[in-house]
Amino acid sequence: MDIFLQQIINGLTLGSIYALVALGYTMVYGILGLINFAHGEVVMIGALSSLTVIRLLADSGLPGPVVVLIGLLAAALVCMALGFTIERVAYRPLRNAPRLAPLITAIGVSIVLQQLAMLTWGRSYHSVPALLPAATHEVLGATFTEVQVIIVAVAALTMAGLMLLVNRTRLGRAMRATAENPAIAGLMGVDANRIISLTFVIGSALAALAGVLVAANYGIAHYHMGFILGLKAFTAAVLGGIGNLAGAVVGGVLLGVIEALGAGYIGDLTGGVLGSHYQDVFAFFVLIVVLIFRPSGLMGEKVSERA
Amino acid sequence: MHFPAKTLAVAVAAALIAVGCGKKEAEAPAPAPQAAAPQPLIVKLGHSAPLTGPQAHIGKDNENGARLAVDDINAAGITIAGQPLKLVLQGEDDQADPKQGILVAQKFADAKVNAVVGHLNSGTTIPASKIYSDAGIPQVSPSATNPTYTHQGFKTAFRVMANDEQQGKVLGAYAGNQLKAKSVAIVDDKTAYGEGLATEFKKAAVAAGVKVVAEEHTDDKAVDFKAILTKIKGKQPDLIFYGGMDPQAAPMAMQMKQLGLKSRLLMGDGGCTTEFVKNAGAAADGHYCSLPGIPYEKMPGGPAFIERFKAKYGDIQLYAPYAYDAVMVMVEAIKRAQSGDSAKILAELPKTDYQGVTTRIQFDENGDLKDGAVSLYIAKGGKWEALETIGAVAAPAK
Numbered sequence: 001m002d003i004f005l006q007q008i009i010n011g012l013t014l015g016s017i018y019a020l021v022a023l024g025y026t027m028v029y030g031i032l033g034l035i036n037f038a039h040g041e042v043v044m045i046g047a048l049s050s051l052t053v054i055r056l057l058a059d060s061g062l063p064g065p066v067v068v069l070i071g072l073l074a075a076a077l078v079c080m081a082l083g084f085t086i087e088r089v090a091y092r093p094l095r096n097a098p099r100l101a102p103l104i105t106a107i108g109v110s111i112v113l114q115q116l117a118m119l120t121w122g123r124s125y126h127s128v129p130a131l132l133p134a135a136t137h138e139v140l141g142a143t144f145t146e147v148q149v150i151i152v153a154v155a156a157l158t159m160a161g162l163m164l165l166v167n168r169t170r171l172g173r174a175m176r177a178t179a180e181n182p183a184i185a186g187l188m189g190v191d192a193n194r195i196i197s198l199t200f201v202i203g204s205a206l207a208a209l210a211g212v213l214v215a216a217n218y219g220i221a222h223y224h225m226g227f228i229l230g231l232k233a234f235t236a237a238v239l240g241g242i243g244n245l246a247g248a249v250v251g252g253v254l255l256g257v258i259e260a261l262g263a264g265y266i267g268d269l270t271g272g273v274l275g276s277h278y279q280d281v282f283a284f285f286v287l288i289v290v291l292i293f294r295p296s297g298l299m300g301e302k303v304s305e306r307a
Numbered sequence: 308m309h310f311p312a313k314t315l316a317v318a319v320a321a322a323l324i325a326v327g328c329g330k331k332e333a334e335a336p337a338p339a340p341q342a343a344a345p346q347p348l349i350v351k352l353g354h355s356a357p358l359t360g361p362q363a364h365i366g367k368d369n370e371n372g373a374r375l376a377v378d379d380i381n382a383a384g385i386t387i388a389g390q391p392l393k394l395v396l397q398g399e400d401d402q403a404d405p406k407q408g409i410l411v412a413q414k415f416a417d418a419k420v421n422a423v424v425g426h427l428n429s430g431t432t433i434p435a436s437k438i439y440s441d442a443g444i445p446q447v448s449p450s451a452t453n454p455t456y457t458h459q460g461f462k463t464a465f466r467v468m469a470n471d472e473q474q475g476k477v478l479g480a481y482a483g484n485q486l487k488a489k490s491v492a493i494v495d496d497k498t499a500y501g502e503g504l505a506t507e508f509k510k511a512a513v514a515a516g517v518k519v520v521a522e523e524h525t526d527d528k529a530v531d532f533k534a535i536l537t538k539i540k541g542k543q544p545d546l547i548f549y550g551g552m553d554p555q556a557a558p559m560a561m562q563m564k565q566l567g568l569k570s571r572l573l574m575g576d577g578g579c580t581t582e583f584v585k586n587a588g589a590a591a592d593g594h595y596c597s598l599p600g601i602p603y604e605k606m607p608g609g610p611a612f613i614e615r616f617k618a619k620y621g622d623i624q625l626y627a628p629y630a631y632d633a634v635m636v637m638v639e640a641i642k643r644a645q646s647g648d649s650a651k652i653l654a655e656l657p658k659t660d661y662q663g664v665t666t667r668i669q670f671d672e673n674g675d676l677k678d679g680a681v682s683l684y685i686a687k688g689g690k691w692e693a694l695e696t697i698g699a700v701a702a703p704a705k
Contacts, residue, residue, distance in 0.1 A: 003537055003538070003540070003541045006533075006537045006540070006566070007534060007537050007538075010531075010533035010534050010537060011534070013533075014531055014533070114359075115359075118359065118363070122364075123358075123359075123363035123364040123366075123367055124364045124582065125364070125553075125554060125557065125582055125585075125586050126586075127557075127585055127586040127587075127588060130588075136565060136567065138567075143565065143566055143567050145565055218530050218531070218558050218561070219558070219561050219586070219588070220530070220557060220558055220561075220586050222361065222554070224359075224360055224361050224363075224528075225530070227528075228528050228529075228530075259534065260533070260534040260537075261534075262534075263523075263534035263535050263538070264534050264535075264537060264538045265538075267523075267538075275522065275523065275524050276523045276524055276525070276534070276535045276538070277497055277523075277524035277525065277526065279534065
């Protein structure tokens, strides 16, 4: 039982990380119908730039959480500027191009960012100083750290905050209008370009947050860390229904838990025929089954053909 | 879908021409022969390792080792058949990806390099060795340790490091006899190296009376191992053996600590790096690893090499001295052959008896290092401390 509980905790943390990153994918997709494949790299840039600031402040005598907070703010600023630039340079000129074109520039941006990060921060792995409370707690034989609690809480709060923003504020209404039809929204007095820029800026700030938390959780950061994370988060967003904020979180958590349980039990259930390396196969199998019965994801609405 | 195939083809061709021309200009020997000085003998060496991706730091380390050797040779002013020898190193990035490794190998074959030093990973070295064998290019890998590499019957394949059969045997016996482990969980990263080492370890560990309680697998890009570690925790083994590289080993050690696992980690050379102890921090303490060869400090040319390497490139990550020796073994063969011709180098390589930085290098009939030693280390206070060396050959008396 303690092992089962531990696997659920493992999955929940992993899933919350996926969820945080997936929120960024889903926001951009919800408004533009564009899959921003560079999002994983923005997460990576967030993690590494916060690390640079944290290292500068490590000897300043400030309490750990304050240093992390300053690092996070710096990373958020860097990522917001980055997100704004990416949209202006790589996506806006192609807004009316065939859908394949922005997809390819997205992959291009992702490669460029990875290489830039490699040149800036080097090829080495960076260990992240343990500034957040790292105490381990035990419940019913399962252990968890305070960082894990923070991750789960942040993912939930972020989702709630974003839903409030989108559904209850003027800005959110403008976002929804832009998502429906940018041209008509423009006629109604919404500056669609500004809204789209803002979406990217908010999404990138989220990426910075995710990056800092991922680095704190694994204690390690590297210029290549965004790639797999981005891929998994994208999967989570699709599983939950891409474009839907709650769906991103549900999809992320579900994917994390499925992976943990898959790795933990698949070997025993199949008598050792399939090992723990089938955890991804297991996760994607669930994704395929969901997509067969609900093509727009678990919580995705039926998408009507856009004119 | 309408695809502008012609435009694309033209663009690709143009790009290729541009790249090709750039290369030629950079590599062509200075075409102005001075009246008296003899033409230098240009020998092209290919070097391949992952220079991007999770193992980029280890790959760059190899390339730096090889580059140091090339610079040394070019500065030494060696004369081959009346011509001054000039080595040119062509460094390529195989991303630790078998598919990319084949592309790089083909590129070397097309560029008619005289010899190849590489690749770093077993996963890239094995498929690439077929291409070098077909093209008759001699290949010395500094660090590919999967036995298959030299057991395919290729006359072109050599390595300057003990293979996984030797390393796995030592690790397995050590787990049972010295560490007195009763049970072990085996984890590998499903690469040719990781899985190969884990297989050899398992055989030797079982023979030494250690019970294997779990066999788990991950991959060489993963960072989260909590699920498999939790599963292993339930079986409470004395040891966890990991066949893989440090990008996975360091977070694994940290997550073991977070989950409260009491088991010790035992790793092969892939985890035996400065990056592991640096990144795992306090979680690294008390874990074990092995490295083919003898500790850097105890290598015949070790201390001097470390100093020179550090001055130029910083700390050694892992295999740089082996890459250095691999180049030197090639040069020795070139000297004996008095030629840079691939076939002639190849004829001389099996006769190698060279006192390198790492050890005395001789090859057996497969191209494996004769009597490869394996050393064991324990992590203590942010450093690997040497425990003991098993199977070393004495350096020849001078």
